[in-house]
Amino acid sequence: MSNEQSLTNIYNTMVSNNEIQRNRSQQTLVSELEKLTRKLEQKKALNVSVAGRVFSKFRFTKALEKNQGVYIHGGVGIGKSMLMDLFFKYLNLKEKKRIHFHEFMKGIHQLIKDAREKNERDPIKSVASDYIKNIHVLCLDEMQITDVADAMIVGRVFKEFFKKKLILVTTSNRHPRDLYKNGLNRKLFLPFIDIMVSNLNIEKLSAPLDYRKIKISGKKKYFLSTSPEDTFQFNELISDFNLRKGSGIKIQMNSREFVMGRFQSGVGLLTFNEICSIPMSSSDYLEIISHLRLLFLDDIPDLSNGGDDSAKRFINLIDSIYDQKVELLCRADVVPEKLYTFGKNKFEFERTVSRLFEMQSTNWPVKGKSS
Numbered sequence: 001m002s003n004e005q006s007l008t009n010i011y012n013t014m015v016s017n018n019e020i021q022r023n024r025s026q027q028t029l030v031s032e033l034e035k036l037t038r039k040l041e042q043k044k045a046l047n048v049s050v051a052g053r054v055f056s057k058f059r060f061t062k063a064l065e066k067n068q069g070v071y072i073h074g075g076v077g078i079g080k081s082m083l084m085d086l087f088f089k090y091l092n093l094k095e096k097k098r099i100h101f102h103e104f105m106k107g108i109h110q111l112i113k114d115a116r117e118k119n120e121r122d123p124i125k126s127v128a129s130d131y132i133k134n135i136h137v138l139c140l141d142e143m144q145i146t147d148v149a150d151a152m153i154v155g156r157v158f159k160e161f162f163k164k165k166l167i168l169v170t171t172s173n174r175h176p177r178d179l180y181k182n183g184l185n186r187k188l189f190l191p192f193i194d195i196m197v198s199n200l201n202i203e204k205l206s207a208p209l210d211y212r213k214i215k216i217s218g219k220k221k222y223f224l225s226t227s228p229e230d231t232f233q234f235n236e237l238i239s240d241f242n243l244r245k246g247s248g249i250k251i252q253m254n255s256r257e258f259v260m261g262r263f264q265s266g267v268g269l270l271t272f273n274e275i276c277s278i279p280m281s282s283s284d285y286l287e288i289i290s291h292l293r294l295l296f297l298d299d300i301p302d303l304s305n306g307g308d309d310s311a312k313r314f315i316n317l318i319d320s321i322y323d324q325k326v327e328l329l330c331r332a333d334v335v336p337e338k339l340y341t342f343g344k345n346k347f348e349f350e351r352t353v354s355r356l357f358e359m360q361s362t363n364w365p366v367k368g369k370s371s
Helices: 006-018 024-046 050-065 078-088 101-115 123-131 148-163 190-199 211-216 228-240 274-275 282-289 308-323 346-358
Strands: 071-072 096-100 138-142 165-170 202-203 220-226 248-253 256-260 267-271 296-299 327-332
Touching: 006 024, 006 078, 024 078, 024 165, 024 202, 050 096, 078 096, 078 138, 078 165, 096 101, 101 123, 101 138, 101 148, 101 228, 101 248, 123 148, 148 165, 148 190, 220 228, 228 296, 228 327, 248 282, 256 282, 267 274, 274 296, 274 308, 282 308, 308 346
Parallel strands: 071 165, 071 202, 096 138, 138 165, 220 327, 267 296, 296 327
Antiparallel strands: 248 256
């Protein structure tokens, strides 16, 4: 990484361009991530030669083994994912992977299941070892442990990761010692906490407000595609979040994958057809919405003419958004009460209309989504 491309310079440029607001705890984290970046890239440079590999193994393994990454924690919307993504984007290393923690755990469980069916002697250890065979740096977004099945295996998985000298950067809303708090058989989970605390630098981000809420504060949330002014305002809000340049996300749903190409730091942009014109179950919508804090939903049509199936999916989508307390900004052809005036789901759709109006309130959601 050149000086011009240093994380500090990139961060300062974002501040100058009013993309973000300067924050002292963010600056501290940026410095920490920049140090890690330089260590990793220096190690890569030394590995080019045989002599360098010997020196590198001695010097940098020692330097990194006490600091095998960074654990970033703090409240919702304060830039954790954004800064981790900056680190990932500008790290000049091919052997890196960035994935949402929930998606990561679903994949690990499936691999362990497959290994057990093959009668692997130690399926958890072999899966953990194989998973990072070609990965030197793993970035995990939004680490949270709510499932007892996850709690029982993460300790062994990450113990193997650190044994193999993996560098980990992860984000979470909670300090490691608060993960899986009051969970079933939590005492069996405690070794995982010790592993994280002893191997990672624990960095806390703090900010008075959710940056995503600042950007949409006082703005309308329901726009009409028939209004040029509404369309301009809607697109301006999308531009504020740089979604068209977002990293995107692949979400695993049982045996299939849903790709949200315009996604960044918990904010996503989808069209109605992308999410409501294909077969989706309620659990599919819950899975997709679990990755979001703010959703822009565009091109919602009038569903009254032959849109029964799409209307039913839209009902399930809005229920998931409402239950998960995700902010929704949408653009539609007609006002909420005219979206679906007749059809077999009309009675159920009345609840959707009510929720669309409620979610336009400046006081909604009363409580933010926890994770």
